[in-house]
Amino acid sequence: MVKAKRRERRKDDRPAEILQAAVTEFAEQGFANAKIQSIATRAGVAKGTVYLYFTTKEEIFEAIVRDRIQPVFAVAATMSQQWQGSQADLLRRIITHFYGQMIENDERRMILKTLISEGERFGELAAFYHREILVGARKMLRELIRKGIEAGEFRDGAYAKEPMILVGPAIFAAIWKMTFDSVEKLNTKRWLAAHLELILQGVLSKSSS
Amino acid sequence: MVKAKRRERRKDDRPAEILQAAVTEFAEQGFANAKIQSIATRAGVAKGTVYLYFTTKEEIFEAIVRDRIQPVFAVAATMSQQWQGSQADLLRRIITHFYGQMIENDERRMILKTLISEGERFGELAAFYHREILVGARKMLRELIRKGIEAGEFRDGAYAKEPMILVGPAIFAAIWKMTFDSVEKLNTKRWLAAHLELILQGVLSKSSS
DNA sequence: TCGGCAACTGACCCGCGGGTCATTAACTAG
DNA sequence: CTAGTTAATGACCCGCGGGTCAGTTGCCGA
Numbered sequence: 107m108v109k110a111k112r113r114e115r116r117k118d119d120r121p122a123e124i125l126q127a128a129v130t131e132f133a134e135q136g137f138a139n140a141k142i143q144s145i146a147t148r149a150g151v152a153k154g155t156v157y158l159y160f161t162t163k164e165e166i167f168e169a170i171v172r173d174r175i176q177p178v179f180a181v182a183a184t185m186s187q188q189w190q191g192s193q194a195d196l197l198r199r200i201i202t203h204f205y206g207q208m209i210e211n212d213e214r215r216m217i218l219k220t221l222i223s224e225g226e227r228f229g230e231l232a233a234f235y236h237r238e239i240l241v242g243a244r245k246m247l248r249e250l251i252r253k254g255i256e257a258g259e260f261r262d263g264a265y266a267k268e269p270m271i272l273v274g275p276a277i278f279a280a281i282w283k284m285t286f287d288s289v290e291k292l293n294t295k296r297w298l299a300a301h302l303e304l305i306l307q308g309v310l311s312k313s314s315s
Numbered sequence: 316m317v318k319a320k321r322r323e324r325r326k327d328d329r330p331a332e333i334l335q336a337a338v339t340e341f342a343e344q345g346f347a348n349a350k351i352q353s354i355a356t357r358a359g360v361a362k363g364t365v366y367l368y369f370t371t372k373e374e375i376f377e378a379i380v381r382d383r384i385q386p387v388f389a390v391a392a393t394m395s396q397q398w399q400g401s402q403a404d405l406l407r408r409i410i411t412h413f414y415g416q417m418i419e420n421d422e423r424r425m426i427l428k429t430l431i432s433e434g435e436r437f438g439e440l441a442a443f444y445h446r447e448i449l450v451g452a453r454k455m456l457r458e459l460i461r462k463g464i465e466a467g468e469f470r471d472g473a474y475a476k477e478p479m480i481l482v483g484p485a486i487f488a489a490i491w492k493m494t495f496d497s498v499e500k501l502n503t504k505r506w507l508a509a510h511l512e513l514i515l516q517g518v519l520s521k522s523s524s
Numbered sequence: 525t526c527g528g529c530a531a532c533t534g535a536c537c538c539g540c541g542g543g544t545c546a547t548t549a550a551c552t553a554g
Numbered sequence: 555c556t557a558g559t560t561a562a563t564g565a566c567c568c569g570c571g572g573g574t575c576a577g578t579t580g581c582c583g584a
Binding site: 322362363367 | 530532533534
Binding site: 136138139194219221222223224225226227229232233235236237240251254259260261263264265267268270271272273274275276277278279281284285286288289290293296297299300301303304305306307308309310 | 345347348403428430431432433434435436438441442444445446449460463468469470472473474476477479480481482483484485486487488490493494495497498499502505506508509510512513514515516517518519
């Protein structure tokens, strides 16, 4: 909510302000329920002004994904390139980072939810997200696993063929928070601990298998 | 699509027919985009007739959840009560069942998607789903883990405190199929294999930890 | 056969909100 | 100071679809 005297001309700042307002509106209302009028009001602007900078509601959402989600994965990519310690520790770091940035952060979690909810409708957006984010994330995990196996830290196996499975439980956590947190809060810390332990150790006792 | 001469009176059959039509419509259009008129047409009935049996679009959706999802979990519950073999095998069975019924089945996956997308909006529905399905599923898994630990099959650990984490990767699979399958198909069989292996064995080599 | 109940119909009502555009006024160059 | 440019405004348009209800007709019991 930007407060200012009416009818200021600030061409350069508007897009960012409108985007921020849209993130908030989407987070509170979801995509389908979000009103352009409400985004405009939050940005301290008239409805028509929004259309000066974005042509459709969809375009606003795409801009948000580009602006808010990509950085999270860029950080993880950098971290993994520069890593010196064990691959197990790197994996713990990356997944912990992901929980902090994507599951516990209300704004980004809501972006994720919208992507899930409306992803099919915007083929282009799903394709963008796949291309720019998922492929890179998977590559990073695949590399991490490869190094881990080479170092004798990790065993080889079916999971190495589907690296994204390592973050599977995090998605469940995101869904739970989106959908059922009003009924029963998810203990994110405990869930994260269980997640890390599970993927690293599995459930079988050492004597089995 | 029921074909029949116009204006038949079949009070008893209508609800089931409308529900089936609605499942199809929701699966194709998603909840927000589904039109009552279209559901009516699919059911071979006028729009007004739909409102004779259901008062709102939401109510139709709730009826679908009750009618289509609960049975899947009921089967799993029965299976686990009567199980004689090892808990690891039971776990494999249950998860495989879940993939077949919920992830690979288009109708049910779409119901799941709708629940995720619109779950918050209908607090009552989320509460119902939590109460009638999730709590039971978690109880079942908790019991399975307990038995496994007692039998020495499973080790104890943080995962035992968050049993639902065992199905986490399945949710990722569902999301992927919903959102990105048009860009890149998920190999469900391979994913399932990786899932089972991961949760049972983890990624660490035996010498580590 | 015929009344009357209630299942069924679909034209209509109406609020909503995405998107438009004629008008207004902030800023600037000269 | 003024005229020209263009950012900003918000009343308006319009299609959509959820939900209604007065009228129609199938069916059954007498």
